[in-house]
Amino acid sequence: MFWSFGLVNNRLAEIFFNRKGGKVRISSHCYVKREEYKTKREQRQIDQDTQKIKVRYRNKKYTRVIPGRVDKEPNGLMEEISEYTKKLFALAQEIAEAAAEQQKDYFIGGGLAIDLSVGRITRNHHDIDFHPMLEDAGWWLAWFKQRGYRVGKGDDPNFPETFKVKDRRGKEILDVWPFKLVNGKLLINYKGEYVDAGRHWQEVRLVVYDGTTFKVENPQRVLDQKLRHVRQGQKLRPSDLHDFELLGREPNEI
Numbered sequence: 001m002f003w004s005f006g007l008v009n010n011r012l013a014e015i016f017f018n019r020k021g022g023k024v025r026i027s028s029h030c031y032v033k034r035e036e037y038k039t040k041r042e043q044r045q046i047d048q049d050t051q052k053i054k055v056r057y058r059n060k061k062y063t064r065v066i067p068g069r070v071d072k073e074p075n076g077l078m079e080e081i082s083e084y085t086k087k088l089f090a091l092a093q094e095i096a097e098a099a100a101e102q103q104k105d106y107f108i109g110g111g112l113a114i115d116l117s118v119g120r121i122t123r124n125h126h127d128i129d130f131h132p133m134l135e136d137a138g139w140w141l142a143w144f145k146q147r148g149y150r151v152g153k154g155d156d157p158n159f160p161e162t163f164k165v166k167d168r169r170g171k172e173i174l175d176v177w178p179f180k181l182v183n184g185k186l187l188i189n190y191k192g193e194y195v196d197a198g199r200h201w202q203e204v205r206l207v208v209y210d211g212t213t214f215k216v217e218n219p220q221r222v223l224d225q226k227l228r229h230v231r232q233g234q235k236l237r238p239s240d241l242h243d244f245e246l247l248g249r250e251p252n253e254i
Contacts, residue, residue, distance in 0.1 A: 005046045006053030007065075009248050010118050012046065015053060026055065026062045058245070085124045088112070088173065092128055093212045098143060099132075105181070106132040106215055107204045109225070113216040114243050116209045123242050128174045131199070131217075134161065134189075137178040149173075161189045198228070219247055227251070 006015040006029075013029045034046060054065040092108060099106050108116065110129030115121050132140050144151055144165050154162030154175070165174035179186040179197055186201050187194040203218040226240050236244075236251055244251040 004053055005049035006055060007050050008055055008057050008062075010054075010246055011248050012050065015055070029057065056245075081121050082124050085121065088125050088128055089121065089210075091173065092116075092214065093210065095128075095130065096212050096214045099215070100213065102139070104132065104136045104139065106130065106136070107217050108214060109199075109217040109222055110175075111222070111239060111243055113222050114219045114246065116207050116214050116216050117205065117219045118246065119207070119209060122246055123239055125239075127172055130174050130176045132176065132178050134178040134180040137161065137163075137176075140176070144174075158191050159189060160192070198225070220249075223247065223249060223251075 003014050003016045006013060008015065008029045008031070011031050012034055013031045015029045016027050017024050018027045034043075037043060037046065056063045056065055089112075092112060095106070095108075098104070107113075108128060109131055110127075111123065111125050112128055115123070115125075141151055141163070148168055150166040150168075150170070152164050152166070153160075154164055154177075156162070159177070161178050163176045164172050165176060167173050177188065177197075179188055179199065180194055181187075181201060182194075184201055186197045186199045188197040199217065200221065203221060204215050205218060207214050207216055223244060226236065226243070230236060241251060
């Protein structure tokens with residue numbers, strides 16, 4: 001038996017291996033905390049091993065995580081990341097770079113915030129949850145239109161300041177929810193009145209993905225939002241379950 005550091009369900013772990021019949025297989029793992037390892041040598045080893053060894057543990061089985069691919073089914077079958085998802089990430093990069101250049105506050109939420117936080121695309125996405133500040137909403141409307149996107153009102157009339165962004169084929173690619181920032185609290189226009197949006201500006205994080213710095217919602221708050229939707233009668237989608245597993249959290253807090 002031998003062991004190595006690695007990432008299991010995106011968490012640092014000691015991974016134990018057996019060699020049997022000329023093949024090396026994972027026998028078990030144990031989650032650990034980086035701060036438990038004090039020496040520079042151990043810290044270097046963690047960096048090296050976690051770059052090479054990334055696995056997913058599900059249903060008592062280990063599946064290697066391959067960069068650029070995501071699990072499609074619990075049995076470990078893989079599907080390629082779609083070109084559409086890659087285009088969404090590219091658009092998110094354009095948004096982040098424009099915001100930095102123009103000094104606009106914003107953050108990205110939803111599943112994209114989770115993937116940006118873990119530093120890789122782990123699944124396909126259908127849109128971007130984009131949250132600019134209300135004072136900049138008009139600037140962003142013009143920014144999207146200048147690039148050939150179509151802009152329209154949001155689906156829920158109870159939130160009159162939200163809007164949708166569609167590509168040239170009419171496919172919705174951004175769900176835009178502007179927030180009003182007052183004394184550190186994020187407010188949303190609900191039926192003409194500004195109410196607490198249940199989001200926390202002080203928890204917005206800076207993450208770097210593919211050379212671009214993004215402002216993203218705390219991934220745990222994204223999961224909290226999914227649970228609020230369940231309380232409102234919605235069901236967790238396979239993509240939601242994927243996000244919970246990715247962050248090592250059980251979706252049973254309802």
